[in-house]
């Protein structure tokens with residue numbers, strides 16, 4: 001689907017009941033049957049996108065959203081969930097059994113890291129972490145594995161993977177691939193077109209776009225989505241509420257427009273930050289200075305607005321910068337209208353090798369910035385004044 005086709009698909013729906021232009025919110029737990037025969041038919045097709053029966057399994061508002069999300073990612077089917085982690089855990093569990101091994105890229109989202117390293121070992125599922133930038137390292141880890149788990153770009157340090165190469169390698173070894181596409185959104189990256197089997201998202205981020213929904217989605221082939229619908233989805237029960245499905249439908253209308261604004265604003269700020277003497281590095285896949293800029297060109301038709309900068313490795317400097325910001329507010333998550341800042345060192349507080357920040361060598365001075373929908377020049381003024389104050393803190397550090 002071309003970007004133009006996507007844009008029209010999101011803005012336009014064939015009419016719903018009563019010719020409404022917006023899907024109704026089906027705030028109901030169950031749907032009744034007219035006869036024994038109809039009920040029998042529904043049970044016979046359980047999990048196969050049948051007519052709705054119970055809202056843990058299917059709800060028409062959610063189904064409208066799922067149809068849109070499947071088309072957006074270029075998949076045959078989609079499943080919406082009550083959070084990104086529900087989507088990830090359910091999708092991953094639908095491929096695994098005791099004794100299996102996952103190959104996962106380093107610097108994966110911390111929640112996914114905890115799932116793989118803290119919960120799965122209880123069920124004898126082991127995870128090997130590899131450098132996703134290195135196809136040879138991935139190839140070496142694949143024999144005997146069940147699942148290759150990707151996230152491109154990775155969390156915090158924004159390293160990319162060559163989707164086509166890794167997808168092909170996995171297929172040669174009979175290994176299923178799942179990729180977390182939350183950062184790029186299907187507006188800027190469509191992994192299913194590059195040999196990836198299933199895409200997952202935290203819809204709490206750009207897809208929701210207004211910091212008022214926690215949701216997730218898995219998209220892939222009909223057979224793979226049916227498979228998780230038939231068992232893992234139903235028994236784990238991480239369903240999305242009808243109202244939140246409605247909110248997401250509303251958000252998707254403006255996704256292409258929002259992403260264009262996020263892209264332009266973030267690139268402008270990232271380029272200026274690169275020139276600032278206090279900023280040691282900027283990690284943004286859209287910059288020519290990104291070591292994998294060629295891969296970014298190949299897989300992204302645009303770049304989003306979450307990136308990070310490295311300040312000097314001094315807590316005083318990081319603190320002064322973060323505390324001086326006025327428009328960028330301190331917070332987790334991203335993807336909404338408001339700009340946010342997250343100092344990675346706060347993720348170091350949980351000690352030991354169970355902490356992804358320890359095993360993945362994230363620099364102490366790393367600060368994640370999320371560029372929202374405020375005016376770019378207002379955001380730049382905010383960053384500039386905070387950097388000036390952080391600079392003074394750096395001089396104090398050097399003076400002592």
Ligand SMILES: *Cc1c(COP(=O)(O)O)cnc(C)c1O
Pocket residue numbers: 083084085086109111151155180182183201202203204205214215216333
């Ligand atoms: C936030 C996030 C998740 C988890 O999603 P939730 O909706 O918070 O459960 C997964 N992957 C990435 C890349 C994220 O940023």
